[in-house]
Amino acid sequence: MMKVMLIILCLLLIKGLEYSFALNTIRVDSLEQIISSLPEKNKARKLIDMAGLCLYSLPQKSIYLSQKAYELATKRNNKIDKIEALRTIGVAFFIQDKYEEALKYYLKSLKISKQVKDENQVAVNLMNIGTLYSAWKKYPVALKYYEDGLEILKKNNENKGLTKVYNNIGMIYLICDKYNDALMSFTNSLKISTMLKDSLGIAHTLDNIGIVYSKKGNYTLALQTMEKALLISERSSDNQGTALTMNDIGEVYMKKKMYEKALFYFEKSLIILKKINDKNAMKICYENMLKVNFASNGNDKFHDYFKSFIAVSDSLSLEENSKQLAELQVKYETEKKDDEINILSKEQKIQTLEISKQKNFRNYLIISVFLVTILVFVIYSRFLIKKRSETTLQKMNQTKNKFFSIISHDLRGPINALFTITDQMTKRFEELSKEEILTSSQKLLKSTENISILLENLLQWSLSQTDRLDFKPAKYNLHDIVVKQISLRITTEKKINILCHISPDVFVFTDVNVLKTVLRNLLNNACKFSYPGGTVEIFAENKDRFYEVQIVDAGIGIKPEDIIKLFRLDVKHSTIGTANENGTGLGLILCKELLEKNGEKIWVESVIGNGSIFKFTLKKNDIC
CATH class of the missing domain: 1.25.40.10 (Tetratricopeptide repeat domain)
Structure with missing residues (x-):
């Protein structure tokens, strides 16, 4: 599935398939005669070329030729040939999964490359070492070598x-x-x-x-992306790329449980793979077809798929045995152990006969194991489904309880306040002074704003809970949106001063409705816990791949034990503001859900008596 380029910047010149085949059939004693007949001046270079021709088919023979090339290069003090000979030996060991031996030769080649200050050779060696550590599953080390090589390639504009x-x-x-x-x-x-x-x-x-x-x-x-890749591969007559992309498309449809389409692409991929005789990919394709057949409860072609899967697996095993035997043959020829080669040849014949005798028994055994595995898988799947359903039900109950709590208590409070104010203004209108009318109007406006914010949050939260929120991220100017949100806030008797310190040239890639909702709630929260006449400040700190937005207040702060309750749906937590403002706790929960669904995160830092800093991330526009 994953088409990893294991060896970058191939080391060697290919002279032709016919020459490569002929070289693979030459014995070691014949190679010695060829080596002695080569011109002395270019002998090391010719040996490296010959080593490259049999690198993948007979890596042991490639090592033998590269070692001879290294000896000659050392005598003539040709450091470039020494670098490439050592690297070729490393590649040969890498192909055989002998990572420690491969690393030893790669590092020797890298050391000489640095000594002669050949940046191209240094980059190639760094890439090979990165590939080795990647195959070794030591990914942090692999990334370090890749990034070092990346800097050199960027410097030299080596785009390929x-x-x-x-x-x-x-x-x-x-x-x-x-x-x-x-x-x-x-x-x-x-x-x-x-x-x-x-x-x-x-x-x-x-x-x-x-x-x-x-x-x-x-x-x-x-x-959509894979279909673009498929179209380009087909136009370029890249049979292998076309087949592998079809297989990847089939796997996506298999995940979507669209089994007919998945099978369609697997079958098309298989036709091409058979033409190019890529048996490893054919094995993966047959395995996927078996999975589709099982998942869709089909049984009409199960036997055919399974039979083909076994046949390809057997073929690969025999090819691997033949390759290993050829490798051992070269090794023992080099070490003058012809007797052991004869023993191995006899063992291969015996093994072939044993495979023929035991094939039926093994097939029955594999089918039995396969059926047992299916049974275990079904039982375990049902267990997971039940467990997942219980978790979902628990979450739905928490959501329901939170919703009814807001409806029954938090929404009723602002509405009662609105009713009380309007009732008093209506009954005592003739008695009220202009100052009292203004004060009541301000309270009425603030109460209406609180109800509006609460209803907007409830709407956003309900859409989020039912996965009906339509995220449409795009490029936006962060400074403009923050300033707009500040201007929309209603001035209260607390007279909080809100300052934006964000540069006008900061652009982010986000959903604008999500951003507005988050800013509205966090600004409301900061003002709620700020003292009258206080200041709330907004910053955007430039990080490596994102901006960290900070909303800073100098209010009452938050206790450490309360911080962990802020973003949790299953915990009822709400604190009275500095002017006795009430809250629901829903705003921060909504901020967390919306940001996380947009691929961002939110957190808070606070000290009692020194205020709080609410922080959240936004993607930079230039990396999206």
Whole structure:
């Protein structure tokens, strides 16, 4: 599924498939004769080229040739040839999953690269080491080497290399479930591939971006992106890219439980994979088709899929056995152990006969294990569904209780206040002075504002709870929106001074309605707990990938034990303001829900007697 570029900036010149095949069949003693016949001046370089031709098919033979090249390069003090010979040995060990040995040769190659101050060679070695640590699942170390190499490639405008490195970094973030970081890396790769008009690179990166959206649960965007990748791959006649993207699209439809469409794409992918004989991808495709068949309760093709899956698996196992035998053959030829080769050859023949005899028994055993696994899976799934239903029901009860609490108590208070004021003004209108009328009108206005805010919060919260809130993030000027929200506030007898310190050139990528709701509630909260004549200040601190918005007041502050209650739906918490203002506690809960659904976060820092700082994040427009 994930098409990771494991070895970047290939080391070697390919002379042709015919020459490569011929080299793979040459014995070690014959290689010695070829080496001795090569011109002395370019002998090391020719050996490195020969090592590259058999690097993937016979890595042990590649190591033997590279070691000879290193000896010759050392004699002639040719450091570039030494760098590439050591790196080729490292790649050969890496292909065999011998990571410690590979790392040893990579580091030697890197050391010489730095000594001769060859930045291109340094970058290649850094990328190879990053790839090794990634395969080793040591992702923080891998990222360190990738980022060091990235700086060199940026400096030298090596755009082709940059696209591959950004993709590799994106894959690490994807594996580590850091989807926003992965999306940013893939987006950087896509920009460069687009600039280079690299169709294959564009298609490859779009498919990776689609995988990120799929992981995030945004299947619509995942399918749109993958379909773009598929169209480009088909136009570029990239059969492998086309097949793998079709498989990825099928997996998205499988997640959406649209099994007919999923099966359609898996079958189309399989047709191409059979043509190009990509058995590893075929195995994955058959496995997905089995999953679809099981999930959709189909049984008409289950036996055919399972039989094909077993056949491909057997074929891969035999090819791997043959490759391992060829590798051992080269190793023992080098060490003069022909007798052991004969033993291995006999063991392979015996193994082939044993496979033939035991095939039926093994198939029955696999089917039995598979059926038991299905049974366990069904039982466990039902348990999870029941547990999830209980959790959902509990949350719904909390939501219902909170709603009725607001309706029965918090909403009734402001409405009663409104009724009392209007009643008094009506009955005593002739007796009231202008000052008393003005005071009553101000109270009436404030009470109406409180009801309006509460009703708006209830509406937003109910839409959020039922997933009917339509998020439409776009580019907005943060300064303008904050100033507008300040101007909309109604002046009260507390006469709070609100100051905006945000630069006019700050742009964010967010949903404007979410931002307005959050600002309205946080400003209302800050004024509520500020002393009369106090000041509320608003800042936006520039972080690496986002802005941190801060709303600062010098009010009464919050106790540490109360801070943990602020954003919780299951805890009833509301504090009287400095002018005896009441509250529901719903505003902060709503802020947290809206920001988190928009991919942001909110928190508070406070000291009793010194005020509070409510902070929340907003994405920068330039990385979205």
